[in-house]
Amino acid sequence: MPSLAQDSTPVQVPANAITQLEDFMEVTKQAVATKAKPGKNIHVEARPEVNRQLIIAADEFRRVTRETPSREAYLECIDKGLARVASLTSNAVERQQVADFFQELVEIVGLKSSDGRLAAFVANGTVKQ
Numbered sequence: 001m002p003s004l005a006q007d008s009t010p011v012q013v014p015a016n017a018i019t020q021l022e023d024f025m026e027v028t029k030q031a032v033a034t035k036a037k038p039g040k041n042i043h044v045e046a047r048p049e050v051n052r053q054l055i056i057a058a059d060e061f062r063r064v065t066r067e068t069p070s071r072e073a074y075l076e077c078i079d080k081g082l083a084r085v086a087s088l089t090s091n092a093v094e095r096q097q098v099a100d101f102f103q104e105l106v107e108i109v110g111l112k113s114s115d116g117r118l119a120a121f122v123a124n125g126t127v128k129q
Contacts, residue, residue, distance in 0.1 A: 008070035021062040057081030
């Protein structure tokens with residue numbers, strides 16, 4: 001599978017980022033199994049799918065970290081991940097929970113910011129396309 005980034009601005013990824021991402025994914029998988037956080041306030045029917053999509057997003061971050069960690073690749077992961085959960089979140093509280101999840105991914109890989117993507121998603125559910 002080709003890398004997600006076409007243009008690349010390298011990101012200095014912390015040495016333990018892959019381990020942290022894998023640990024983070026495991027905690028999220030356990031939350032799905034126990035029907036707890038990260039999506040605890042999201043409508044009960046949507047919660048399993050939201051959490052499944054969050055695990056997929058974390059896996060995409062892990063893949064980028066292993067292949068070619070670049071700012072553009074991580075931002076593309078954010079865009080795709082938010083797009084997948086946008087229709088599953090119905091209010092700012094739910095969107096904030098999703099944004100918090102992505103913010104943790106951003107911090108794990110050492111990305112400086114989401115370039116406003118997370119704030120825009122929380123405010124009005126919009127996703128850069």
